[in-house]
Amino acid sequence: MNHPEIWMLAAAGLFGLGLYSLIIARHLLRQLIAIKIMGSAVFLVLVVTAGLVDGSLDGIAQALVLTGIVIAVAAIAFALALVVSLAETTGSISLNPDDDDGR
Amino acid sequence: MSLLLDAFAALLLLIGAFFYLAGTVGLIRFPDALSRLHALTKADNIGLLSICAGSALMAGELRVALLLLLIWLMALFAATVSAHLIARRSLRDAEDSGADAGKSPS
Amino acid sequence: MVIDVFLALGLVVLAWQALIGGSLFRGIVMFIVFGMVLTLAWAWLGSPDLAMAEAAIGAGVTGALIMIAYWRLRRINAVEPRDPSPARSRLALVIAVLATGLVGAIGLAAVSALTGDATAARVMNETLPDTGLGNPITGVLIVFRNLDTLLEVAVVLAAYIAARAALGRESADLPLPPAPDTPLLTPLVVTLAPLTMVVAIYLLKAGSQYPGGAFQASALLAALGVLLVLTGRVGPAAAANWLTRAGLVIGTLVFCLVGLGMLVIGAPLLAIPGIWAVYLIEAAMMISIGLTLVLLFAGAPGLSGKRS
Structure with missing residues (x-):
């Protein structure tokens, strides 16, 4: 890993894009994708920050991120169940469907 | 000898990359689902074969070569079935909407 | 660059x-x-x-x-x-x-502040050979920081329970797309199912020395489960039978039992007695996580035989 700065910039861009989309999107699936991409940005920061130890990537950071990837899929699965349940009960796929977009 | 082998392996990798590029260009440029599938499945499978062959030459081990062959066969199998399913679906959609056969569904 | x-x-x-x-x-x-x-x-x-x-x-x-x-x-x-x-x-x-x-x-500050003396990782790399493992990540997950991994397996189980609670009683199982009717599906399933299982077990075994391990193996099993559900070979069930329940909790259970069992023989809590325990825990985790992910995909409390 010779150019950690590039990856840090990419992670910052991914986090910003994710946050932007999380705020402006109203479809809950889109917001979940945004959260997932923000999570990936954090994983990148973690692994790149830990850097190299004895010529290979820091094993502790890798294990931490591996745990994170599995937790993320469990959280997304639960969130999707909530979204489907919300749509079944209220008929809407958004937390604020009547956002004032008339203006 | 080893230089010649390496050069041949590199050539195979480049050929593989070229086939992938061609398949991707086809995927993006072709007008409907069936011709996109045609470009993708044919070009990518040859591309993968070429890259696997190149990697096997570089590894220079029979075990690795056999594993790569298995990978190629599996990818071929998966590509066959998924292409078949997509083609079937796009034909059915076209029949439902009464449009020309093979028109892209979206 | x-x-x-x-x-x-x-x-x-x-x-x-x-x-x-x-x-x-x-x-x-x-x-x-x-x-x-x-x-x-x-x-x-x-x-x-x-x-x-x-x-x-x-x-x-x-x-x-x-x-x-x-x-x-x-x-x-x-x-x-x-x-x-x-x-x-x-x-x-x-x-x-x-x-x-x-x-x-x-990020940039962290990169420029890198001193290169990652003490924890270095100590871990030095102690790794004592555990009989060759893959540092498996070492961290199962031996050095296994409390995290135990909690992670519990979190995956909690996600299943929470998803069931969110979906409620009325919608015991969510709709699934109809299985495609094509003669190719049977050869696909017949070929891929055993191969995927072999590769998953290989990944689990290889994970002790090379890249791989329980999580990757469980994801493969989950992928196979998703394929079986989508092709209609396995259908949703209105309730989990005892086999499904056992599969769901076996990861957490085996991990806890091994960890607590260490107290009985006077070793510290969650110490790992040997490489066999690593394989045992990982195999149990693989089954639990894979099954949980398939159930979350199927949106059902349990699985049954063929879907009509």
């Missing part, structure tokens, strides 16, 4: 494509492609373990989960909100730019 820039830029562009504008379906597809490019990025950064996990779990299973949720939402025929919300975009832009700057600053 060129490949670094190419991959990093590709990630940002794909995230843009997945999040901003375009139809939601297109966004989901782009998100899956994003996962594949992130897989390449992990591999390029030197972490085959993360690459495998990202390909199987991050792109594969997550993509399948989002796709099936999308299909179900279309079927429910709920009101689709119009994206994006224009009323919030100006403030969002400011917040997003600030967040980008913050993360970038933290």
Whole structure:
């Protein structure tokens, strides 16, 4: 890993894009994708920050991120169940469907 | 000898990359689902074969070569079935909407 | 350098494509492609373990989960909100730019502050041979920081329970798309099912020395389960039978039993007595996580035989 700065910039861009989309999107699936991409940005920061130890990537950071990837899929699965349940009960796929977009 | 082998392996990798590029260009440029599938499945499978062959030459081990062959066969199998399913679906959609056969569904 | 820039830029562009504008379906597809490019990025950064996990779990299973949720939402025929919300975009832009700057600053500061003496990782690398393991990541997950991993297995189980609670009693099982009627499916399942199981067990075994391990193996099993559900070979059941329940808890249970059993013989809590215990715990984790992910995909409390 010779150019950690590039990856840090990419992670910052991914986090910003994710946050932007999380705020402006109203479809809950889109917001979940945004959260997932923000999570990936954090994983990148973690692994790149830990850097190299004895010529290979820091094993502790890798294990931490591996745990994170599995937790993320469990959280997304639960969130999707909530979204489907919300749509079944209220008929809407958004937390604020009547956002004032008339203006 | 080893230089010649390496050069041949590199050539195979480049050929593989070229086939992938061609398949991707086809995927993006072709007008409907069936011709996109045609470009993708044919070009990518040859591309993968070429890259696997190149990697096997570089590894220079029979075990690795056999594993790569298995990978190629599996990818071929998966590509066959998924292409078949997509083609079937796009034909059915076209029949439902009464449009020309093979028109892209979206 | 060129490949670094190419991959990093590709990630940002794909995230843009997945999040901003375009139809939601297109966004989901782009998100899956994003996962594949992130897989390449992990591999390029030197972490085959993360690459495998990202390909199987991050792109594969997550993509399948989002796709099936999308299909179900279309079927429910709920009101689709119009994206994006224009009323919030100006403030969002400011917040997003600030967040980008913050993360970038933290990241760059962390990189420039790197001293290269990662003490914990170095000590871990030195102690690793004593455990009989060759893969440092498996070492951290199962031996050195196994409390985290135990809690993680518990969290995955909790996600299943929470999803069941959220979906409630009336919708015991969610709709699934009809299985495609094509003669190719039987040879596909007959070939892939045993092969996937062999590869999963191989990954689990190889994970002690080489890249791989329980998580990657469980993702493979989950992928096989998703294939079986989609092809109608396995259907949702209105209730979990005892076998499903046992499979769901076996990971947490075996982990706890081994960890507590150590107290009985006078060793510290959650000490790992040997490499056989690593395999035992990983095998149990593989079954639990894989089964949980399949059930979350099927949106049902349990699985039964053939779906009509």
